[in-house]
Amino acid sequence: MGEACIPTADLSPFVREDEDGKKKAMEAITQACSEYGFFQIVNHGVSLDLIKEAMQPSKTFFDYSDEEKSKSSPSTNAPLPAGYSKQPLHSPDKNEFQLSLKTLPSSDGLLLESIINECLGLPTNFLKEFNHDRSWDFLLALRYFPASNNDNNGITEHEDSNILTFVIQDGVGGLQVLRNVEWIPAVPRGHYCGQWKRCYPGNSVFKCTKI
Template sequence: MGDTLIPTVDLSPFMRDDEDGKKKAMEVITQACSEYGFFQIVNHGISLDLIKEAMQCSKTFFDYPDEEKNKSSPSSDAPLPAGYNRHSPHSLDKNEYLLVFPPESNFNVFPQKPPNFRNVVEEMFVQMRKMSVLVESIINDCLGLPANFLKEFNDDRKWDFIIALRYFPGSNNNEQNGLTQHEDGNCITFVIQDEVEGLQVQKNGEWIPVVPTEGAIVVNISDVIQVLSNKKFKSATHRVVRKEGKSRYSYAFFHNLSGDKWVEPLPQFTTYIGEPPKYKGFPYKEYQELRMRNKTHPPSRPEDVIHITHYEIDT
């Protein structure tokens, strides 16, 4: 396994209009996204106290007996299973999670215990949504797109969601998988880790550990950005490996896209520069349904799992 650290980017220049600092940060982000789609951010505007409180709420909730956690079972009407869920005993992934839509959503199923869970997670949602819009605008500029292009393309924030996760302790029987190797299907994902290692990103065929750093938030580029940029920016391949004897807690915020959006390589990366598109266009809802089917009805052969390669154009 490689021991190279993923880059850490200070976002404070974007808060104070430091043009030189912005330029340097964008150079780091552009290189990371062009090569493998992963970096960390600090000075992102989310308070360390809020992060600590949210992590403690998550640990308290997941330590409750199943009987208590199951009181927050998913809403059947939600587009995704909002509320508490866990992978089946037959799944390769070994984790449990609680999914939350925006505070204004009617789909959420919040735990009654701990009593401050809802307020803390909703505040996390508000702050992470604001941060995600900032990072999206930076990605926009790193790609050389017109100002606010991605913001106007992806202007419906009610599809965003946040997940509190607990990965079960690993064992000594070589079943250490917490989350299988994959790429995310949305636009950009943000991850807050506790102190337990396990998150890894693939670069040049090597698995690089994403070492937890207090206050840092991990950013990974996802499939939508890869398609829009015609693979100029890469969707990050990553996994979680469970630690023996230790649970791992994290939050993942998904900066998402409205299901009725049409996704295809932008002309800025095809027609305008004389490059052929690497993907055929598709409705985002269709891709999400295919990915959900991977989970609800896993194919018998791993090679039949749907990835963004499903839409690739043979050249």
């Protein structure tokens, strides 16, 4: 029996209006949501070149000195006082990718929301009406120092509190998804992943570990 892998959902049939393709994609997404709570997305309409270009400003920022990065640290009484969550002064020339990436995954998010709504057999637009407040959509960049043989930098196992999360990985990997009692690696494939939770209790548990 081969090693388990994260399911892949192809969104192109929903662009081409391919009914047979839509049926296969919905079957794959239904299985992925019920068994994993996580799946990788291909042919999603977001340019891979754009994704690569958008990752570069993040790398540039984290290569700055600690003194320079500290200028973007949140205040001590901020809701999320960790990390660098304020817009730094050098960011205006990098908003092109930020704005594009924020818009395109949102459109894919609405598409997936409607697909999952149908997969679950819910009333038409149930999830859209339940989750209609777009002000809670946000874009976040995370980066971790390379792990040595003696430590394990990353995020411990957890569940996100929102309904749908998109994850864009670099080529390093480290993301893992819990299925039953087995941690399955989400191998980077140059696309992004969708994480779905709530309607399938016990799924969508994942962590980041060293490679």
